Structure formats: C-alpha cells, structure tokens
Amino acid sequence: MTPNQISSVIETFPEVHLKGGQCVFSQGQAAENFLLVTGGSVTVFARSAEGKEVVLYRVHEGEMCLLTTTCLIGHRHYPAEAFTDSETSARVIPAKEFESLLEKSPEFRKMVFNGLSERLSQVTQRFEHVVLESVKRRLAVFLLSRQDASGSLQTTHDQLAREVGTAREVVSRQLKTLETSGLIRTGRGRITILDPVRLSETG
Amino acid sequence: MTPNQISSVIETFPEVHLKGGQCVFSQGQAAENFLLVTGGSVTVFARSAEGKEVVLYRVHEGEMCLLTTTCLIGHRHYPAEAFTDSETSARVIPAKEFESLLEKSPEFRKMVFNGLSERLSQVTQRFEHVVLESVKRRLAVFLLSRQDASGSLQTTHDQLAREVGTAREVVSRQLKTLETSGLIRTGRGRITILDPVRLSETG
DNA sequence: CCCGCTTGGTGACATTGTCACGGAAAGCGA
DNA sequence: TCGCTTTCCGTGACAATGTCACCAAGCGGG
Numbered sequence: 001m002t003p004n005q006i007s008s009v010i011e012t013f014p015e016v017h018l019k020g021g022q023c024v025f026s027q028g029q030a031a032e033n034f035l036l037v038t039g040g041s042v043t044v045f046a047r048s049a050e051g052k053e054v055v056l057y058r059v060h061e062g063e064m065c066l067l068t069t070t071c072l073i074g075h076r077h078y079p080a081e082a083f084t085d086s087e088t089s090a091r092v093i094p095a096k097e098f099e100s101l102l103e104k105s106p107e108f109r110k111m112v113f114n115g116l117s118e119r120l121s122q123v124t125q126r127f128e129h130v131v132l133e134s135v136k137r138r139l140a141v142f143l144l145s146r147q148d149a150s151g152s153l154q155t156t157h158d159q160l161a162r163e164v165g166t167a168r169e170v171v172s173r174q175l176k177t178l179e180t181s182g183l184i185r186t187g188r189g190r191i192t193i194l195d196p197v198r199l200s201e202t203g
Numbered sequence: 204m205t206p207n208q209i210s211s212v213i214e215t216f217p218e219v220h221l222k223g224g225q226c227v228f229s230q231g232q233a234a235e236n237f238l239l240v241t242g243g244s245v246t247v248f249a250r251s252a253e254g255k256e257v258v259l260y261r262v263h264e265g266e267m268c269l270l271t272t273t274c275l276i277g278h279r280h281y282p283a284e285a286f287t288d289s290e291t292s293a294r295v296i297p298a299k300e301f302e303s304l305l306e307k308s309p310e311f312r313k314m315v316f317n318g319l320s321e322r323l324s325q326v327t328q329r330f331e332h333v334v335l336e337s338v339k340r341r342l343a344v345f346l347l348s349r350q351d352a353s354g355s356l357q358t359t360h361d362q363l364a365r366e367v368g369t370a371r372e373v374v375s376r377q378l379k380t381l382e383t384s385g386l387i388r389t390g391r392g393r394i395t396i397l398d399p400v401r402l403s404e405t406g
Numbered sequence: 407c408c409c410g411c412t413t414g415g416t417g418a419c420a421t422t423g424t425c426a427c428g429g430a431a432a433g434c435g436a
Numbered sequence: 437t438c439g440c441t442t443t444c445c446g447t448g449a450c451a452a453t454g455t456c457a458c459c460a461a462g463c464g465g466g
Contacts, residue, residue, distance in 0.1 A: 046327070046330070046331040046334075046335070048331070048335035048336070052334075052335050054330075054331070054334045054335065056327060056330065066320075066323075080327075102312075103309065106306065109305075109312070113319075116316075116319045116320065116323065117269075117319065119323055120269075120319065120322055120323050120326065123323065123326050123327055123330060124249070124259060124283075124326055126330065127249070127257075127259065127326060127329065127330040127333070128249040128251070128257070130330070130333070130334060131249075131255075131257045131333060131368045132249070132251035132255050132257065133251070134421080134422090135421080135422070136421095156443085156444060156445085157444075157445065158443090158444075158445095165334045166422075166423080167422080167423055167424070168444090168445085169422095169423080169424080169425095169445095169446085169447085170421095170422060170423065172444095172445060172446060172447085173422095173446085173447090176446080186445095188430085188431060188432080188443090188444065188445075189431095189432095189443095189444075337452080337453090338452080338453070339452095359412085359413065359414085360413075360414065361412095361413075361414095369453075369454080370453080370454055370455070371413090371414085372414095372415085372416085372453095372454080372455080372456090373452095373453060373454065375413095375414060375415060375416090376415085376416090376453095378414095379415080389414090391412095391413065391414075391461085391462060391463085392412095392413075392462095
C-alpha cells in the first residue's frame with residue numbers, strides 16, 4: 001500500500017470537527033478510537049490533584065494522538081487531558097480497523113512508529129529542559145519558537161506557565177525583567193519580541 | 204510466529220555481557236543495532252552541558268533499548284547516555300534483521316510497540332512527578348519503591364538526586380529531616396526505612 | 407600510617423514556587 | 437452608557453528548592 005493509498009483509506013473514516021479550546025479527552029476516559037489530526041492541533045496536558053498543569057506535547061496536522069494507543073496496548077493509567085489549540089479536525093479510526101491496518105500496511109506501521117517515537121522524543125526533550133534549564137531560558141526559547149512573522153505572539157502568562165512548567169507569577173516576573181531589559185514588550189494577552197538576538201542568549 | 208519461536212530466533216543473535224556501571228552508549232553515538240536486555244538492567248540519563256544529569260527511564264530484563272530505534276526512525280538528535288546498573292547481558296540485533304522481524308512477525312511488532320509505549324509512559328510519569336510533586340514526596344516514593352526485603356537500600360545521595368531530578372545537597376537535607384523525624388536511618392551508602400507508613404504519607 | 411577518593415554536611419545566597427491579595431482591562435447585558 | 441463579571445496581570449511576603457564553596461568523615465590502597 002503506498003502512502004497515497006493509505007491516505008485514501010483514511011479518508012473513508014468519519015471526520016470530526018472541533019472548535020478551539022475544546023476538550024478532546026480527559027483523565028481516565030476509555031479509549032476506543034484512534035485519532036489522526038487532519039487540521040489544527042491538539043495539546044496534551046498532565047494535571048496534578050491540586051489542578052496544576054503542564055504541557056506534555058502537541059499533536060499537529062498529519063500526526064496521531066497516540067495516548068490512546070499506549071493506553072490500550074499497555075493497560076496503563078494515563079492521567080492526561082487534551083484540548084484543541086484552535087479549530088481542529090480529525091479522522092476517527094476504530095480500534096479494530098486500526099489494528100487491521102497495522103497488520104496489513106508497512107507504511108501505516110511506519111507512520112505509527114514515527115508518531116510514537118516523535119512523542120517520546122518530545123516528552124523527553126521537554127523533561128530535560130524543565131529539569132536542566134532555568135525558567136528564563138525556557139521562557140526565552142519558547143517565545144522565540146512561537147513568534148509570528150512580526151515577532152509577536154498572542155498568549156497569556158498562564159498559558160506560558162503551563163508550557164514551560166512553572167507558575168504564572170514566575171512568568172509575570174520574568175517577563176517583567178525581560179521587558180525592563182528592553183528585550184520584549186508586553187501587553188494584555190500579547191508579547192512582542194524586540195531583540196531576538198539578546199533574547200536567544202538569555203539564560 | 205509464536206512468542207516461543209521469537210525467543211528462539213532472538214537467541215540466534217550474539218549476546219554481549221557488561222559489568223555494572225559500564226556505559227552502553229553515549230551522546231550522539233551512531234546507532235546501528237537494537238539491544239534486547241536479557242539480564243540485569245540499564246538506566247538511561249539525560250545530561251546537560253554543565254554535567255547535570257537526570258534519569259529518564261530504566262530498561263529491565265526482557266525489554267528493549269529503543270532509544271536507538273527512535274533515533275534511527277526519526278533522524279533525531281538524542282542527547283542521552285545509558286549505563287548498566289549491575290552486571291547485564293543483552294542480545295544484539297542488527298538493524299536489517301530488526302526491520303525484517305518487524306515485517307514478518309506480528310508478535311515481535313507487538314513487543315516493540317509495547318516497549319515504545321512503556322517508555323513513553325515512564326518518561327511521562329517521571330516528568331509529571333518532577334514538575335508537580337515536592338522533592339520530599341518524590342524521595343519518599345523512590346525509597347519505598349526500591350527497598351529490599353529488609354527495608355533498606357544501597358545508594359548514594361548523588362544517585363538519589365539523579366533519580367528524583369534534584370541536587371545532591373537537597374537530598375542530603377531532606378534525608379536529614381526524615382531521619383530526625385524517625386522515618387529512616389542513614390549511613391554511608393545506605394538507607395534503612397524505619398516507618399514505611401509515615402514515609403508513604405510524606406509530601 | 408599517609409594519601410587520595412568518594413561520600414556526606416553545612417552555611418550563605420540565588421532562584422523558583424506558593425499564597426493571598428488587589429487592580430486593570432476586556433466583555434456583556436440592561 | 438453604566439454596572440457587573442470575568443479574565444489577566446502585578447506584587448509583597450514567605451516557603452521550598454537550587455547553587456556554590458568548602459570542609460569533614462569514611463574507606464581503600466600503597
């Protein structure tokens with residue numbers, strides 16, 4: 001089966017459409033389907049008992065949400081939640097069909113493998129950064145990685161905190177110091193990068 | 204191919220033997236083989252530029268070291284290191300053979316999938332704990348999970364720090380408070396749990 | 407015994423996390 | 437437009453954790 005054939009098979013499955021900020025699944029929900037994101041993106045969080053949250057990874061267009069997969073395979077407790085970042089669409093593949101595809105198509109297998117190893121790599125990197133780098137560094141890296149064409153990005157301190165694995169207040173303070181140093185400008189719900197070079201040297 | 208047949212195939216590959224504390228692979232090393240641990244265990248670390256280290260996950264008997272796999276599949280930079288915990292043996296499967304097995308045997312595939320999802324799950328959990336729980340809690344959980352039959356374990360503060368993702372000094376201080384509270388007793392290179400119940404409530 | 411290595415202890419200080427506020431900005435219905 | 441609510445941000449005070457520098461105690465080999 002060629003990659004093209006795969007995508008035509010996939011297109012036979014129903015597509016769901018979700019608005020931004022919607023919950024895709026939450027903790028302990030039974031996983032019966034595999035999702036393949038066809039537009040938009042989904043962010044997967046971990047959440048502690050007290051409500052603290054941290055971003056684990058993001059699933060983009062063309063990628064699979066494999067949390068469900070690993071849950072099914074490993075009979076594991078997976079205390080995570082997923083929300084759409086913006087308007088998002090996804091193909092829904094029932095477990096049976098998924099396994100059959102896995103049997104029959106080497107290309108599909110490769111795709112799934114890729115997805116799994118991509119996740120592993122992402123989570124690992126995030127872990128490393130959070131444990132080994134300073135908050136300021138993580139913040140700077142994140143801002144640079146998500147700026148738009150005009151060098152600004154639209155986000156709240158709260159969201160940033162979840163992204164870099166810290167608390168909102170800490171983000172506020174760090175952003176303030178970056179602002180007084182002239183590296184960025186902040187406004188309600190948006191941040192503009194003024195000096196990307198010095199920002200990238202921050203840490 | 205049945206599980207039994209798989210293991211007999213696997214036994215045709217050469218087995219390597221390593222002593223405890225040996226490096227299995229280090230950063231940026233080219234990965235040409237897949238390793239299946241047949242005895243002992245291997246710990247995989249991340250290391251920062253300044254030499255700080257943190258444990259990512261452990262590979263036990265019967266499990267695969269899939270770091271190499273994900274590297275190969277994804278052409279990714281994987282800045283990790285692995286060391287044997289104790290005397291360890293492993294089968295070495297060349298990449299070609301590995302892929303062929305993956306093609307031919309559903310059971311082998313399942314095994315590899317299992318391994319990948321197991322890793323993902325482990326790293327995720329570790330990540331969550333480090334970000335969301337206190338040092339004292341992580342320490343207590345770790346001590347309890349690795350005590351031997353007599354309620355003690357043999358390890359250094361340094362090792363503990365790597366396990367729970369903190370600094371050695373912090374471990375020393377936390378252990379001291381646990382000791383003065385009568386929950387544990389410490390000695391050079393070993394810790395004895397005196398009150399597992401209260402220890403498990405720590406945090 | 408002396409030396410060198412590993413392990414652990416400690417004070418001082420920097421960074422980060424938590425808690426409890428309160429205020430400013432945007433949204434919204436009357 | 438006004439009041440009301442919600443969201444977002446700022447801040448002080450304090451607790452927890454991380455970092456640095458240095459020293460002391462145990463342990464093993466010559």
